[in-house]
Amino acid sequence: MAKIGVLLSGCGVEDGSEIHESVLTMLHLDKNGQEIIPIAPNILQSQVIDHLAGKEMERENRDVLVEAARIARGDIKTISEINIDRLDALILPGGAGAIKNLTNYALMPEKCKINEQTRQLIIEMIDSKQPVGAICISPLVVARALANTDYQPELTVGSKCEPAKYIEEELNAVHVEAEVDEVIVDEELKIITTPAYMLADSIGEVEKGIAKLVSKVVDLI
Numbered sequence: 001m002a003k004i005g006v007l008l009s010g011c012g013v014e015d016g017s018e019i020h021e022s023v024l025t026m027l028h029l030d031k032n033g034q035e036i037i038p039i040a041p042n043i044l045q046s047q048v049i050d051h052l053a054g055k056e057m058e059r060e061n062r063d064v065l066v067e068a069a070r071i072a073r074g075d076i077k078t079i080s081e082i083n084i085d086r087l088d089a090l091i092l093p094g095g096a097g098a099i100k101n102l103t104n105y106a107l108m109p110e111k112c113k114i115n116e117q118t119r120q121l122i123i124e125m126i127d128s129k130q131p132v133g134a135i136c137i138s139p140l141v142v143a144r145a146l147a148n149t150d151y152q153p154e155l156t157v158g159s160k161c162e163p164a165k166y167i168e169e170e171l172n173a174v175h176v177e178a179e180v181d182e183v184i185v186d187e188e189l190k191i192i193t194t195p196a197y198m199l200a201d202s203i204g205e206v207e208k209g210i211a212k213l214v215s216k217v218v219d220l221i
Helices: 020-030 064-071 098-100 115-127 139-145 163-170 203-219
Strands: 001-008 035-039 090-094 132-135 184-185 189-193
Touching: 001 020, 001 115, 020 035, 020 064, 020 132, 020 203, 035 064, 090 115, 090 203, 098 139, 115 132, 115 139, 132 139, 132 203, 139 163, 139 189, 189 203
Parallel strands: 001 035, 001 090, 090 132, 132 189
Antiparallel strands: 184 189
16 A cells, blocks of 8 residues: 655645645545555645635635545545655645645736745655645646656646646646646656646546556656
8 A cells, every 4th residue: 555645735726735636646546555645735825715706815815635535534634744755646736725825826926936846845755756646736836846856757737828838838748738628747757747627627536647647646656
C-alpha cells in the first residue's frame, strides 16, 4: 500500500478545492488500495465566495486548512507536518483555490507567486522522482513550482486558453492539448495531468480522467 498525499486548497470550486475532483481522487485512490493522506497549507484564503450567489463575501476570513478539513472529514495534516519520506506520490485536485491560495495567479497573473511550502513540497517530490498528479487548473501550480528550476515539465490544462498560454510563455513549461478524459504523462519527471472541469460538462466526464490519472500515478510509484 502506497501513501498518497492529496494537496487541498480549501473547500469549494470558487475559492478552494473543487469538491467533485477531490472526492473522486480519494475514491479512486481507495479503490486502488492506497493510503490517502490529505494535506493543506495552514494559511488564510485570499477570498471567500458565496457559492450560491457567486459573489465575494466581504470581511469574511477563512482558513485553507480548516476548510479543506471538511473534505477530509477532519483527518488532515498541514504541509509543515509532512516529510516527503512519508509520501510515495502527490496529487493536486483543481478548483480556484489552486490559483487563489496555493498561487495568486487568479488575482495577480503578472506577478504570480506560489505558497512557499507548496513550492518546496512539489520540488522535493520531483527531485525524489516520486509521481505528482495534477487535475484541472492545478498543473499551473506544478509549473509555477518548477519555473525557476532546471525542470521543464510537460502537462495540460486541456485546450488552448489563457492559463495554457501563461504556462508556456511565463513558466517555461510545455503545454499539451488534451481531451477531457485524457491524461498527459511526463514520463521523465513522473508528472501526470488531466483537464477535468477545465473541459468537462459533467461529473461523469471528470471521473473518467481522474480514474486514469490515479491509475497512472499508482503505476509510476
